[in-house]
Amino acid sequence: YLPNVSLQWIIVQSGFFSFGAGLLTYKLIPSVAELTSQANLTGMDLNKRGDPKFSGKKIPESLGICVAVVYLVCVILFQTFQWFSFPETIQLSEYNAALTSICFMILLGFGDDVLNLRWRYKLILPMFASLPLLVAYAGGTTVVVPDINFPVPLREWLGMVFDLGIFYRIYLLMLAIFCTNSINILAGINGLEVGQSVVIATSIIIHNLIELTIASHSPLSTAATNSAISTVSPHLFSLILMIPFLFTTISLLFYNWYPSRVFVGDTYTYFSGMCFAVVAILCHFSKTLLLFFIPQILNFLYSVPQLFGIIPCPRHRVPKFNPETGKMEAIPTNLTIINLLLMITGPLTERKLCVYLLIFQGFCSCIGFGIRYFVAPYFF
Amino acid sequence: YLPNVSLQWIIVQSGFFSFGAGLLTYKLIPSVAELTSQANLTGMDLNKRGDPKFSGKKIPESLGICVAVVYLVCVILFQTFQWFSFPETIQLSEYNAALTSICFMILLGFGDDVLNLRWRYKLILPMFASLPLLVAYAGGTTVVVPDINFPVPLREWLGMVFDLGIFYRIYLLMLAIFCTNSINILAGINGLEVGQSVVIATSIIIHNLIELTIASHSPLSTAATNSAISTVSPHLFSLILMIPFLFTTISLLFYNWYPSRVFVGDTYTYFSGMCFAVVAILCHFSKTLLLFFIPQILNFLYSVPQLFGIIPCPRHRVPKFNPETGKMEAIPTNLTIINLLLMITGPLTERKLCVYLLIFQGFCSCIGFGIRYFVAPYFF
Ligand SMILES: [Mg+2]
Ligand SMILES: [Mg+2]
Numbered sequence: 001y002l003p004n005v006s007l008q009w010i011i012v013q014s015g016f017f018s019f020g021a022g023l024l025t026y027k028l029i030p031s032v033a034e035l036t037s038q039a040n041l042t043g044m045d046l047n048k049r050g051d052p053k054f055s056g057k058k059i060p061e062s063l064g065i066c067v068a069v070v071y072l073v074c075v076i077l078f079q080t081f082q083w084f085s086f087p088e089t090i091q092l093s094e095y096n097a098a099l100t101s102i103c104f105m106i107l108l109g110f111g112d113d114v115l116n117l118r119w120r121y122k123l124i125l126p127m128f129a130s131l132p133l134l135v136a137y138a139g140g141t142t143v144v145v146p147d148i149n150f151p152v153p154l155r156e157w158l159g160m161v162f163d164l165g166i167f168y169r170i171y172l173l174m175l176a177i178f179c180t181n182s183i184n185i186l187a188g189i190n191g192l193e194v195g196q197s198v199v200i201a202t203s204i205i206i207h208n209l210i211e212l213t214i215a216s217h218s219p220l221s222t223a224a225t226n227s228a229i230s231t232v233s234p235h236l237f238s239l240i241l242m243i244p245f246l247f248t249t250i251s252l253l254f255y256n257w258y259p260s261r262v263f264v265g266d267t268y269t270y271f272s273g274m275c276f277a278v279v280a281i282l283c284h285f286s287k288t289l290l291l292f293f294i295p296q297i298l299n300f301l302y303s304v305p306q307l308f309g310i311i312p313c314p315r316h317r318v319p320k321f322n323p324e325t326g327k328m329e330a331i332p333t334n335l336t337i338i339n340l341l342l343m344i345t346g347p348l349t350e351r352k353l354c355v356y357l358l359i360f361q362g363f364c365s366c367i368g369f370g371i372r373y374f375v376a377p378y379f380f
Numbered sequence: 381y382l383p384n385v386s387l388q389w390i391i392v393q394s395g396f397f398s399f400g401a402g403l404l405t406y407k408l409i410p411s412v413a414e415l416t417s418q419a420n421l422t423g424m425d426l427n428k429r430g431d432p433k434f435s436g437k438k439i440p441e442s443l444g445i446c447v448a449v450v451y452l453v454c455v456i457l458f459q460t461f462q463w464f465s466f467p468e469t470i471q472l473s474e475y476n477a478a479l480t481s482i483c484f485m486i487l488l489g490f491g492d493d494v495l496n497l498r499w500r501y502k503l504i505l506p507m508f509a510s511l512p513l514l515v516a517y518a519g520g521t522t523v524v525v526p527d528i529n530f531p532v533p534l535r536e537w538l539g540m541v542f543d544l545g546i547f548y549r550i551y552l553l554m555l556a557i558f559c560t561n562s563i564n565i566l567a568g569i570n571g572l573e574v575g576q577s578v579v580i581a582t583s584i585i586i587h588n589l590i591e592l593t594i595a596s597h598s599p600l601s602t603a604a605t606n607s608a609i610s611t612v613s614p615h616l617f618s619l620i621l622m623i624p625f626l627f628t629t630i631s632l633l634f635y636n637w638y639p640s641r642v643f644v645g646d647t648y649t650y651f652s653g654m655c656f657a658v659v660a661i662l663c664h665f666s667k668t669l670l671l672f673f674i675p676q677i678l679n680f681l682y683s684v685p686q687l688f689g690i691i692p693c694p695r696h697r698v699p700k701f702n703p704e705t706g707k708m709e710a711i712p713t714n715l716t717i718i719n720l721l722l723m724i725t726g727p728l729t730e731r732k733l734c735v736y737l738l739i740f741q742g743f744c745s746c747i748g749f750g751i752r753y754f755v756a757p758y759f760f
Contacts, residue, residue, distance in 0.1 A: 115416065
């Protein structure tokens with residue numbers, strides 16, 4: 001099914017490590033939640049203000065730090081294991097660049113949760129965190145020109161491929177900054193940050209598995225099936241980073257789901273966004289990643305007037321909780337797709353609102369797959 | 381003087397970047413100190429208890445985070461710059477492994493400062509942070525057998541070189557854990573943690589410069605002077621990591637020197653220890669590093685009965701401040717070389733105590749250089 005036994009075996013092993021990491025996360029979260037509470041890292045649940053069942057309750061914040069550290073330990077352990085068992089399948093410079101970027105981003109997220117950094121630092125620092133990725137990025141900087149003849153015959157003008165050179169790396173940098181921030185602004189509902197990460201990670205894993213399967217069946221690779229070329233496929237590397245991410249994130253979702261017993265903090269949203277950016281950049285599927293980020297892109301575009309200060313932007317742009325009906329009501333001046341959805345559907349409970357948004361995320365992923373595998377081939 | 385122009389040029393450029401990083405650190409510390417104070421990361425100065433000039437004053441803690449983040453940004457920027465200008469002088473996998481280990485250690489140190497981790501995590505987690513180093517470690521695992529004939533003719537028994545195999549990597553792991561913790565336990569006096577780091581970093585930089593100079597004069601290298609062999613010398617890499625460390629640390633020392641306006645936190649001691657471990661491991665001078673760690677080794681050995689619980693160990697093992705004389709007095713049951721020194725010299729002011737300890741550190745470095753360059757050649 002997959003290219004060769006050792007490749008399947010690596011994926012299964014990664015699954016074992018990730019399962020362990022997931023269990024460990026599940027076990028550690030309550031004690032880390034105690035530590036963050038003692039450190040005064042707590043928050044009130046804005047969407048339950050006025051609900052006597054929850055009123056005045058302080059929820060532990062920044063539990064992303066627990067998930068992120070377990071994730072790092074898991075990936076580092078797997079790196080060591082893989083280097084012992086299948087040394088020919090590792091590209092150390094990219095592996096360590098990925099770890100550097102993710103770890104630096106976790107540090108910045110946690111620093112932000114603890115120290116409340118100013119906006120300018122939040123925008124500048126992710127750029128530095130992404131630089132090691134761009135340096136380690138070994139792929140080409142050319143793009144295949146789409147086979148479009150309207151309004152101009154593109155391929156006649158630009159040739160089959162077009163070298164973007166340094167601009168390609170600038171595009172990758174922008175992608176990393178977008179990913180780390182876009183999850184952070186589609187947030188504020190119990191379980192939404194973690195839930196959307198589960199959907200995106202699942203989509204990426206499915207995409208990687210499809211690509212590995214296609215590669216194993218393509219006539220080109222049959223001769224080289226057992227050679228290094230197919231085993232160090234970038235999609236294998238993406239799986240190695242995404243499977244532990246998915247497992248640890250699912251553990252977090254148990255605690256963060258409505259009604260949240262823990263909050264995840266900027267630590268988690270930055271960590272999650274950077275993980276996605278890292279795999280997309282190092283494993284060369286940045287355009288496909290954007291297809292899985294459709295809700296985040298829509299939310300960002302819809303938010304632009306507030307983000308750039310054209311319309312006043314409150315600190316939290318969540319909808320309003322109505323304690324009498326127990327439902328969330330839209331605040332149309334808060335330009336997020338959360339409020340947009342509520343304007344379409346009318347008031348919803350917080351749990352239902354989150355479920356609807358996640359279904360929308362999953363639906364967009366399906367559209368993304370359709371575009372990637374059925375529409376794109378017509379143009380390339 | 382040095383192997384070739386481009387090598388000297390890289391070092392000078394690194395100096396420019398580092399100088400900028402030092403200035404930035406100096407400028408940022410006051411505002412980051414405000415942020416850490418607001419986050420309740422503050423500490424009382426134990427050595428001034430009872431002194432009316434200082435009583436009840438809360439000092440901002442964990443300023444290591446500022447130094448460490450500026451350091452990371454500087455090294456990442458220099459990596460990008462070096463990759464643009466001198467791509468043939470970079471070994472990316474080791475570069476990124478260094479960044480991963482240092483960054484993970486900073487995260488753990490800051491996590492410890494904020495969350496007060498339990499002892500077992502403090503001992504286990506640095507091990508994971510060091511694993512990427514061991515995986516990326518590309519050097520040999522053999523040691524040259526010393527030319528000693530008493531009590532047994534070692535070289536006749538073991539041969540000229542002896543392959544330690546996996547045990548060499550275990551030794552490196554132990555070294556990393558020792559470095560990160562040994563600076564943390566030789567602490568508690570204003571300016572001591574940072575001061576000893578300045579002395580050790582300076583010693584390492586001198587050692588690297590000596591080695592690069594020797595390499596440029598050795599008959600072996602003259603033919604290959606301009607080739608890749610000499611330019612990617614591990615000692616160049618060590619300089620690239622140590623020069624920014626020295627500059628940012630000196631900026632921190634301005635604020636941490638007696639009387640301390642900021643404290644550095646576990647963030648700094650872990651960061652500093654890991655930086656030393658990283659360069660020693662990846663640049664293959666682990667034994668020389670231990671020569672610069674003589675005071676830390678003595679302090680560790682002297683502390684062993686308390687660290688392993690044979691003698692009760694209080695939370696802080698600093699000497700006692702006598703508000704009447706304004707001097708520090710030894711507490712002989714606190715087994716640190718700080719108290720040992722006070723038992724020899726009698727009571728000292730805190731400033732003098734720190735200066736004496738730093739002179740001792742510098743003196744030990746000189747002995748280290750003597751052993752490295754005059755004694756060791758007789759045996760190898
Ligand atoms: Mg924040
Ligand atoms: Mg501590």
